[in-house]
Amino acid sequence: MSIDTETARRVAKLARIKVEDDALPALAGEFNAILGFIEQLNEVDVDGVEPMTSVTPQRLKRRVDVVTDGSQQDAVLKNAPDAREGFFAVPKVVE
Amino acid sequence: MSELAKLTIAQARDAMRKGETSSAEITKACLNEIEGAGALGAFAHHTPEIAINQAEAADARIKGGDSPDMCGIPLGIKDLFCTKGVPSQAASGILEGFKPAYESTVTTQLFDAGAVMLGKLNMDEFAMGSSNETSVYGNAINPWKVDDRALTPGGSSGGSASAVAADLCLAATGTDTGGSIRQPAAFVGITGMKPTYGRVSRWGIVAFASSLDQAGPMTKDVRDAAIMLRAMCGHDAKDSTSADLPVPDFEAALTGDIKGKTIGIPKEYRMEGMPEEIEKLWADGTAMLKDAGAKIVDISLPHTKYALPAYYVIAPAEASSNLARYDGVRFGHRAKLAQGDGITEMYEKTRAEGFGAEVQRRVMVGTYVLSAGFYDAYYNRARKVRTLIKRDFEQVFGDGVDAILTPATPSAAFALGENFDPIQMYLNDVFTVTVNLAGLPGISVPAGLDKQGLPLGLQLIGRPWEEADLLNVAYRLEQSAGFVAKPGKWW
Numbered sequence: 001m002s003i004d005t006e007t008a009r010r011v012a013k014l015a016r017i018k019v020e021d022d023a024l025p026a027l028a029g030e031f032n033a034i035l036g037f038i039e040q041l042n043e044v045d046v047d048g049v050e051p052m053t054s055v056t057p058q059r060l061k062r063r064v065d066v067v068t069d070g071s072q073q074d075a076v077l078k079n080a081p082d083a084r085e086g087f088f089a090v091p092k093v094v095e
Numbered sequence: 096m097s098e099l100a101k102l103t104i105a106q107a108r109d110a111m112r113k114g115e116t117s118s119a120e121i122t123k124a125c126l127n128e129i130e131g132a133g134a135l136g137a138f139a140h141h142t143p144e145i146a147i148n149q150a151e152a153a154d155a156r157i158k159g160g161d162s163p164d165m166c167g168i169p170l171g172i173k174d175l176f177c178t179k180g181v182p183s184q185a186a187s188g189i190l191e192g193f194k195p196a197y198e199s200t201v202t203t204q205l206f207d208a209g210a211v212m213l214g215k216l217n218m219d220e221f222a223m224g225s226s227n228e229t230s231v232y233g234n235a236i237n238p239w240k241v242d243d244r245a246l247t248p249g250g251s252s253g254g255s256a257s258a259v260a261a262d263l264c265l266a267a268t269g270t271d272t273g274g275s276i277r278q279p280a281a282f283v284g285i286t287g288m289k290p291t292y293g294r295v296s297r298w299g300i301v302a303f304a305s306s307l308d309q310a311g312p313m314t315k316d317v318r319d320a321a322i323m324l325r326a327m328c329g330h331d332a333k334d335s336t337s338a339d340l341p342v343p344d345f346e347a348a349l350t351g352d353i354k355g356k357t358i359g360i361p362k363e364y365r366m367e368g369m370p371e372e373i374e375k376l377w378a379d380g381t382a383m384l385k386d387a388g389a390k391i392v393d394i395s396l397p398h399t400k401y402a403l404p405a406y407y408v409i410a411p412a413e414a415s416s417n418l419a420r421y422d423g424v425r426f427g428h429r430a431k432l433a434q435g436d437g438i439t440e441m442y443e444k445t446r447a448e449g450f451g452a453e454v455q456r457r458v459m460v461g462t463y464v465l466s467a468g469f470y471d472a473y474y475n476r477a478r479k480v481r482t483l484i485k486r487d488f489e490q491v492f493g494d495g496v497d498a499i500l501t502p503a504t505p506s507a508a509f510a511l512g513e514n515f516d517p518i519q520m521y522l523n524d525v526f527t528v529t530v531n532l533a534g535l536p537g538i539s540v541p542a543g544l545d546k547q548g549l550p551l552g553l554q555l556i557g558r559p560w561e562e563a564d565l566l567n568v569a570y571r572l573e574q575s576a577g578f579v580a581k582p583g584k585w586w
Contacts (some may be wrong), residue, residue, distance in 0.1 A: 015459045017447050017459065018423070018446070031460065033517070034456075035460075038407055038473065040401060041404050041405060041473075046479035052481040055306060056338065056559065058293065060336075066412065071461075076196075078196055079427070081423060081428070082429065083424075092437065
């Protein structure tokens with residue numbers, strides 16, 4: 001499995017990380033090195049093996065479905081780079 | 096004065112209870128050491144006012160006869176833990192300026208027990224690294240030195256390791272996703288423990304790979320690890336994976352008697368090209384446990400070789416998902432936008448500016464292995480291999496093995512800037528990463544020095560939830576190894 005510049009561009013886009021065009025070939029090279037390392041997993045016979053979902057076999061605890069927290073608008077917005085009138089502000093999303 | 100900063104938790108506890116010293120005195124001694132240790136890069140944020148207030152409160156409490164084990168003990172806190180009103184950046188530029196409005200469960204429990212916070216400790220960005228070279232704060236440096244090169248304290252808990260080894264604090268919190276407590280502990284000659292997955296609440300700890308992350312103590316000896324672990328663990332309703340199990344008195348389990356215990360030596364950990372000194376350390380450690388009355392058996396963990404590649408699918412996959420929240424909207428850094436930039440440009444520029452190279456690399460690898468068409472080939476296959484790795488351990492524990500002895504790292508600490516290739520760097524965790532994949536407790540104990548005079552550690556791996564037994568075997572190993580070396584002060 002070889003990753004070309006186009007695939008690297010697509011992955012960067014999916015990850016929402018801006019990568020300049022001239023950095024894409026080097027990035028593709030790094031992906032290939034890491035994926036080459038990962039390819040070793042193909043040697044393992046995994047027929048009939050369940051993929052792990054939980055490392056400790058325990059039932060997740062349940063709790064009553066009630067509100068336990070809230071009314072903390074100021075605390076929630078306090079660290080926002082741009083908060084206005086009780087909301088997070090972002091560039092215009094819908095024209 | 097500086098002698099007080101050298102105390103272990105147990106020594107300080109006992110001395111404070113007897114009234115021979117106070118938390119205020121020990122805390123001031125530590126603050127003084129920290130001030131003179133800027134060259135180590137261990138502390139990223141200093142909180143002397145909080146420390147002094149907490150120390151005075153602890154002293155009042157001790158005077159009143161209410162002194163939990165951790166009461167008045169000055170600690171360093173890894174920057175990955177959210178601490179209320181104090182910068183908590185995970186050593187990342189993307190969390191620049193972030194001051195949580197809440198306190199992590201672990202630090203809440205430690206502070207409730209009377210512990211004192213000296214400041215926040217350097218680390219690899221988002222705990223991704225094995226040398227503390229990916230931090231936005233710059234490198235943390237190993238207090239050990241053999242020539243004019245600056246050595247790595249390991250990673251990701253490099254600041255924690257450096258601070259404890261240099262006696263800037265009595266102990267520190269660490270977190271371990273693939274070896275991030277145990278590898279740095281080994282590189283600086285201290286004790287580092289990763290508990291069973293679920294033993295310690297992850298709530299309020301910046302998430303890297305949620306199915307692997309566990310916090311644990313980094314301490315000057317095994318007794319301190321036992322004391323501090325007890326204060327850190329317990330069930331937490333805010334972490335659905337935290338185990339609702341009683342927390343034993345781990346310190347009480349330290350008898351040093353391991354007669355009749357069965358210790359497994361896994362043949363797959365004898366790596367090709369492993370330095371002779373590591374081989375010898377391992378053989379010496381085996382002999383020590385045998386002399387102490389343990390039964391030594393050769394065991395096989397056949398899927399060991401596949402642990403690192405499986406980890407480098409699972410951890411980046413989880414990281415790509417966990418780190419999606421850093422988008423420049425709710426906290427931390429937002430990029431300056433150009434005319435006409437929309438929300439997608441905001442995300443992309445913010446994340447390109449805020450994340451360092453290694454974090455970007457892992458987020459993108461994770462994105463790739465989870466993407467349509469590759470999910471089965473990479474992610475699901477890695478999760479199946481993880482099942483097999485865990486099964487290997489279950490088999491040997493089922494056969495009666497009580498603990499497993501391995502080297503902690505494939506080498507001693509290397510020089511900063513020496514290890515540029517990402518995959519070479521990943522190999523640092525070759526002996527530790529299996530433990531995270533299987534969710535087991537593991538502890539690194541300093542056991543000797545290499546030819547150059549640098550510390551080397553041995554790792555013990557235990558059965559799930561049996562930290563008390565594991566700590567006792569580690570205690571025995573510590574007594575037999577008699578490691579007392581300290582780095583010479585150059586900073």
